[in-house]
Amino acid sequence: MSSNRPRPLSPHLTIWRWGPGMAVSIMHRAAGVGMATVGAILLVWWLVAAASGEAAYDSFVDIFTYKNGSLNILGYLFGIGLTATFFQHMGNGIRHFFMDIGANYELKGNKLSAQATWVFAVVATILYWGYLLGVKG
Amino acid sequence: MGTGTEIGRVRGLGSAKAGAHHWWIQRLTAGSNLLLMLWFLFSLLRLPHYDHATIVAWLSTPFAAVAMILLVLSVFWHFRLGLQVVIEDYQHDESRVVAIILLNFYTFAMAGFAIFAILKIAFTGGAV
Numbered sequence: 001m002s003s004n005r006p007r008p009l010s011p012h013l014t015i016w017r018w019g020p021g022m023a024v025s026i027m028h029r030a031a032g033v034g035m036a037t038v039g040a041i042l043l044v045w046w047l048v049a050a051a052s053g054e055a056a057y058d059s060f061v062d063i064f065t066y067k068n069g070s071l072n073i074l075g076y077l078f079g080i081g082l083t084a085t086f087f088q089h090m091g092n093g094i095r096h097f098f099m100d101i102g103a104n105y106e107l108k109g110n111k112l113s114a115q116a117t118w119v120f121a122v123v124a125t126i127l128y129w130g131y132l133l134g135v136k137g
Numbered sequence: 138m139g140t141g142t143e144i145g146r147v148r149g150l151g152s153a154k155a156g157a158h159h160w161w162i163q164r165l166t167a168g169s170n171l172l173l174m175l176w177f178l179f180s181l182l183r184l185p186h187y188d189h190a191t192i193v194a195w196l197s198t199p200f201a202a203v204a205m206i207l208l209v210l211s212v213f214w215h216f217r218l219g220l221q222v223v224i225e226d227y228q229h230d231e232s233r234v235v236a237i238i239l240l241n242f243y244t245f246a247m248a249g250f251a252i253f254a255i256l257k258i259a260f261t262g263g264a265v
Binding site for chain 1: 164167168170171174178182187188189190192193196205209212213216219220223247250251253254255257258
């Protein structure tokens with residue numbers, strides 16, 4: 001039984017002007033999928049390496065750092081990439097909590113809060129890495 | 138219930154009765170993720186070093202070990218629900234069933250490895 005023969009579609013995805021709400025919506029999904037795959041695999045790899053002893057842990061750390069212990073390009077890519085992704089998903093997740101209780105559906109506020117998630121993600125990422133690299137050294 | 142059209146086969150049956158539960162658990166774990174991930178990120182910031190001894194000493198404390206296990210349960214449950222919706226949006230018929238089965242295997246295997254690793258560190262202090 002084929003239950004999914006092509007159905008006629010009304011023109012829906014292509015006729016709308018691209019807006020902030022649509023951008024954060026698809027970004028929320030992309031960020032979630034990214035963290036569920038790349039983020040989760042790195043977390044489990046890190047935990048299993050730590051549980052497997054110092055040698056295994058050091059070889060995990062070696063992938064993301066130079067000999068002197070500072071982060072290499074992969075360390076920065078995954079480190080900053082995952083924290084920025086997390087803060088974007090978190091910001092829009094909090095925005096969704098308000099929409100879940102029926103608030104913030106007004107066009108202006110909805111658009112403004114969508115744009116605010118980008119600002120929050122960038123600022124939080126800069127603060128986090130600024131503290132990690134600048135303050136802690 | 139007729140066997141003719143697709144709408145005829147499902148008319149009168151009501152909803153699948155599982156949608157609200159999925160929706161609610163997605164929000165519930167979103168809330169616990171928020172608390173646990175902020176704890177995790179601030180804990181990482183506060184660690185003096187990131188070598189094996191420091192990580193193991195930190196994860197050996199009851200508070201960090203339990204919080205980390207709760208984080209894995211909450212985050213992995215949340216992403217399992219989220220990825221299910223993604224699969225349901227883009228995959229249909231047989232490939233949808235296969236993808237959701239693989240998603241379940243992926244989630245439980247990853248959670249198994251993560252929780253065992255945390256418990257081993259907590260109970261043995263990282264001794265091999």
